[in-house]
């Protein structure tokens with residue numbers, strides 16, 4: 001299924017969707033910055049040229065401080081009840097490597113997935129909270145005895161969190177296939193109920209599989225990396241120190257164990273969704289590995305969140321590097337440009353005063369100022385960039 005097909009799906013089966021409200025001022029409170037290559041381990045524009053060190057985070061993870069934590073108070077608490085992978089606020093303590101005590105904060109304290117069943121068309125996708133990425137990276141660097149740099153740890157954690165959240169997308173894609181064949185809503189009903197019911201216990205297969213998927217993804221990406229073993233064991237120690245359900249992720253790293261558990265997960269959800277269907281051994285799902293194929297280009301819907309006016313935002317100088325889409329719209333209108341239509345894929349078509357047109361990325365996040373000169377030129381605007389920014 002391609003992204004454009006979600007429109008078709010929604011018009012044919014509107015009852016499968018449950019529009020979710022976002023916390024008010026969401027994009028006023030956060031910079032939303034696209035991640036260009038979430039599948040890889042390449043250096044990220046956001047962190048490039050930054051002096052990243054463990055600093056205070058190191059002390060906090062090392063267990064010297066036992067303060068109760070709520071990593072970044074993700075986005076407030078106004079989320080619709082129980083969608084899988086929703087942001088979590090963690091009130092426990094961090095557990096130092098090898099120590100005992102309350103669990104480490106799970107991935108949903110650092111990142112989350114907004115499903116298209118709730119957030120299509122604008123905001124569905126994967127979000128990584130920049131502070132959270134830094135936080136977890138400091139744990140990984142510390143856990144690996146600082147034998148990997150913070151820059152490397154940040155890249156590894158970005159891939160790990162993205163892969164974890166993308167498994168929630170794969171689960172949503174599986175639910176969607178059942179909805180298409182049975183013409184009933186399942187994702188917002190039985191899938192969400194099962195997730196909510198099992199969350200926080202070892203029965204929560206979705207989080208175990210999401211962590212396993214993330215560990216497997218990093219393992220593949222690091223195949224030739226000299227520190228591969230060290231990084232993998234640091235991530236595994238984080239997973240094992242995570243809350244029930246999440247902590248089972250290390251059980252399913254091997255292909256056979258992963259597929260087997262995913263089959264059980266599929267069969268359970270199928271049975272809950274479709275009452276009256278014959279119960280079969282979960283191995284029946286082996287004949288349908290595509291059941292968990294994602295919607296194409298989830299990797300084009302991955303963003304960092306940086307809280308505006310935070311010390312991190314100042315340090316990264318994001319205000320100087322990015323412009324919100326809303327501000328860009330306002331400035332384009334002030335420059336006599338007009339919105340024409342949504343383009344194919346992820347672009348919106350705008351027209352300049354002379355009739356020249358330009359596509360603008362419409363993932364609704366912030367626009368890198370480096371892109372702007374090109375856009376202004378394409379729209380036939382002769383105004384200098386600095387003057388445009390003053391509009």
Ligand SMILES: [Zn+2]
Pocket residue numbers: 085107108164165168207210
């Ligand atoms: Zn999750």
